[in-house]
Amino acid sequence: MMKLIDITDKYGLETCKYPLEPYLVPETYRGQPKYKFDLCIGCAACSVACPPNAISVKAVDTKVVWEFDCGRCIFCARCDEVCPTGAIRLSTEYELAAKFDKSALIQRGEMDMASCAECGKLYSTKRLISYTLRKLELSNLSEERIKNAKFYVNLCPECKSKKAILSLETEAKEIL
């Protein structure tokens, strides 16, 4: 028994004053995912990667709604890994208790949708399209290919496939 008291004496006070003072976590701590709306392009890569479906990306009327429910999150950082723009990153935030109001756990963003240049149907977010265009500028493809790609970016999937088939047919005819 005395030895135990000696140990207490040797190490002194070990507790920290949290919550009166902050409790420090290492930089690499995996805390609450933080969403930066301005960076998000609505590509839905995160919602596909998220194992417990904490993130959902859905089209609602004319908007794409990105929603994250921290109550479902398991802090695995899959979303962080796959996000192409760094819009979702795990922070060092660990104080997540929500009192009564569960909506405090929800992060949400709405993005405008672009309409198809051909049929006018809404099919993707404007941001995703401009992001793709930006990436195309930076790529070192031939000008011809870029022009072609830019044309297709502005089409909804159905029109895209129709157009592609059509152009293949004309090409084939030309060759014949």
Add this chain to the structure above:
Amino acid sequence: MRGDKFIKLIEEKFNILETTREHEEQLTILVDRNDLPAVVKYIYYDIGAYLTSMIGNDERSINKNYALYYVLSVEGSKLPNDPIIPNEEKCFITVKTLIPPKEMTYPSVTPYVPACVWYEREVYDMFGLVAEGLPDKRRLMLSDDWPNDLFPLRKDAMDYRFRPEITNPENEPEFTFNEPDGDLINIPLGPMHIRNEEPGHFRLFCDGDTIVDADYRLFYIHRGMEKLAENRMNYDQMGFLAERICGICGYAHSIACIEAAERAGGIEIPQRAQALRIVCSEIERLHSLLLNIGLACEATGNYTAFMHIFKIREYTMQLAQLVTGGRKTYGNVIIGGLRRDMTGNEIKQSLETLANIEIQVNEIWDAIMDDKRQVKRWKGVGVLDQQIARDFSPVGPNMRGSGIMRDYRIDHPYDFYKKIEFTPSIGEGGDVFARIYVRYQDLKSSIHIIRQCFELMPSGNLSIKANVNIQAGKYAMGYVEAPRGDTTHWIMQGGSQKVYRWRARASTYANWPSLRYQLRGNSVADAALIVCSLDPCFSCTERVIITDIKNKESKILTEKDLKAICRKKD
């Protein structure tokens, strides 16, 4: 090849219908169901094996039958006078048998190998397969008001979202506890406080202060994870679900689950990932063992020691934070490797923390050993007899405390353990003290193993892009020596890369059936301590009712009262 020798021995005596090999050291033999008990008994006692798991499966869509798989770990009985099986011959032999759906019965193995009792009860709950001759036919897992004709794991029984109507509490059938004859006092311990992770309902049958016999039931929070994963989840999700099975040894579950899939698919992960998987599981062992040693002190009223041990445990949590980014080692394992590497700086910091943990663990152990009253409280209490241990296949420190050296890190080394040298711990006497001593030794070897891993860890990739393409119907087993003993996951592959059947056997599952014998002959005051020394959760002592059978009076003891009784005893 490994195991062929044993198969030959079995063949001489029994008719084996088919032999297949799933992995280097995993073999399956198919036998007729009437031969089942004799074959399992022969392997268990004559060749020398322990029961690792037993799996029931609804294979009507594959071969029109139900199937049972008794997985035996052939490692020798390890009792002093029995022959030793050398390490390079140890293997897993699975005895498989088919049961036609028209009959739904099979001869029970439990009368010959008592270790099967819980598994056979479970198979009835889940599939409705009746073990003829099983001495204890009560339900094991499902709640008392679960419909009699609904067997959840049959493929056509129910959707995973379906929940049967809850019965009005008044109409709920009464569960019968196995009560021995005689003028005994019946003490219920539990059921539980739902806040705690592992509720259980114990009945202690006492003569005065002495426990004559005990009976218990658990699974109050059975979550149906196996059903949830079947045919739905892919391996990206399953690892994350598996680690949620336990709040303490979650990492062991995730590696066991992922490695089962990796074995079935023949995927070899990079050495660095293997080493880091071991580092994480040893960190998990550190914090789990410290938790248990701490609680063993707390149960006997030694709060000062408990607090000191929990302080050391905090350093192990910080270690986990350094390695994985979370205080628990969650969310790290994926098929083909790991997701998070360590930098040189992090390794340096980890080694410092480790040195600190080692010094403080030794100090506190010295101090506790110095305290004669504390040690006396642990000695000679809750003895697990060696023969009982042999019959019931318990695992981990519970087993090693009885002088039987079962440790999968040695018997069936996986991952980096093949490269690491360490002395496994073993105790003698099988009492609470022996188990705690084994845990202390395990702590020391864990620290040693982590250091070796950091030293031997090669650089290079942490994961490979695993192309999971497992043939439907193939199965394999993943096993890990978790802090409490081996955790075993068995996965059978279904179509479109989804799981057909997933069986997770946590370590404590194998330790419960023999608890009854550990409680016998001890005093009521020690019941809480004995249950604690198995390393389950402590929640069972939340509330106790003492019933005096003679005058039908009952008195409710709160957790406080019970602990007070426990502490008063010197």
